[in-house]
Amino acid sequence: MSKISVLVVDDAPFIRDLMKKALRTLFPGIRVEEAVNGRKAQQLLGRDAFDLILCDWEMPEMSGLELLTWCRAEAATKTTPFIMVTSRGDKENVIQAIQAGVSDYIGKPFSNEQLAAKVRKALARAGKLDALQAADTRPAMTGMTNDSLNALTGGKAEVVRRAPAAVPAATAAPAASAAPAAKAAAPAGRGQGQLRLASGTLECVIKAISLKEALLIIKRTDTLPQVLEAAVLDLEQGEADIARLNGYLHAIAALEPKPDSEWLQVTFRFVDRDPQKLDYLSRLIARGTGQRHYVPGA
Template identity: 40%
Template sequence: MKNLNVIIVDDAKFICEHVTKIVSEAFPSFTVKAAYNGKEAQTLMLAETFDIVLCDWEMPQMSGLELLQWTRAQAQYKTVPYLMVTSRGEREYVLKAIQAGVNDYLGKPFTSEQLVQKMQKLLGKKSVAPNTVKQAQAAKMLEAEQKKEAVTPKNMPKPKGLAHLRVRDQVYKCAIKDLSLKDVLVVVKNDGNFPQILDQAVIDIEQLSGDSVARVNGYVQMLQAAEPRIDSAFINIKVALVDDDPDKMAHLSKYIASVR
């Protein structure tokens, strides 16, 4: 591929550096720049032209969805590929992104191969505008879901201290053993399938009310047998947190206070 400009937008410095490394190694001729929130991205995108946007959803000052809406309102970016790279994989969020003109969606955590494949696919269709038919369908589906939510009770409260840990293409049900703004220690059942040290991870923590704490990005820092035996029934996993979003940290602080 010819020389292209790529912008990566994510409030977590660790994620920006990780994605930059993947893109630079896969596409050595590309110029890659990073922004740590939507406002910074706007400034960069007005100063120069980018050929593809890789953006997180949840960020301070301006979300990825708001940046997407602004991007599609700019003449020079109406057809530029926009890839939403985020831990927000619920149907409602996907529909909102499609409605706003996103080209594709990649859920965290992801592999290098998955990201590169998405980029290759999008850059091969660089001149194609977002599908207006899909946008209209997404708008109708989103409206129907919102009406359904208005008459459907919220999910029953989940037990306190439970979470889901997502690493690569695996989802681990786990119990929280300890929690701070810097890391989370969870325990999972030993089924012989473990993540690896330094794997990118997303942890979804459930509150007693049933509402999820903002999904937190991190990486696997430690694996440890929960019992001093070779056939330990459980494994401790420590996840170092890398998010800098003040809103996420506020939610997390509130949760920590509620369980101590």
């Protein structure tokens, strides 16, 4: 039985790492290669054959849409399954990708189960589903995060110990959540936004923001977010203007020093390397989050 080979294309090292580890855990024996942008992916595709391409949309040097267009014009990759992995969920973007010949589409953030379903579907259409080795022999993971902890932290024990220390107050049973005091208004901050996780979307208040990360305040729910969980931060700058920033949850703590704290403080670490988004963050910091801006999501 031949080994399935997948090419993961994304300019964010964190996202590439999560996807590689998720694929290797979900499908033991699969071969996964990576590229930092469309140009590097072109070079790999020119000298090696792949059964599936998982590609981000917005990347420096060559975007995912440009790579898709190139692939469909080349004889060797004309029919290769191509899944666009992106936070661009607008109708016009989906139509644009379909017209360019995309095989499927998966929005960020997503769970391992969603990723596995898309991969199986794409390979089934290509007649290569049987080549997946031991597809269901390991328990499915609930997210694309904690299995990558050692790789992301370089195996440093002190970093591994720190994650549980930030969560106890947030994980205690919400016994007092029904009390009248729990209905207090959200803490004040610099602006409003939405934190999109694989499990759903949470309204958030931006307490502070820098080029590296944003400090967010979210209301506690029954389903708690997890440290190292991939996410997308949507900053709503107007009725039609939304800035989409990719990243992961670096730290989570109770906002108040009590076990039934209604509010959580989340450190959202950015992973976007696109110069356009870095420029946007610079302007956002300088002007404040109440201004109207637009940055295409990736």
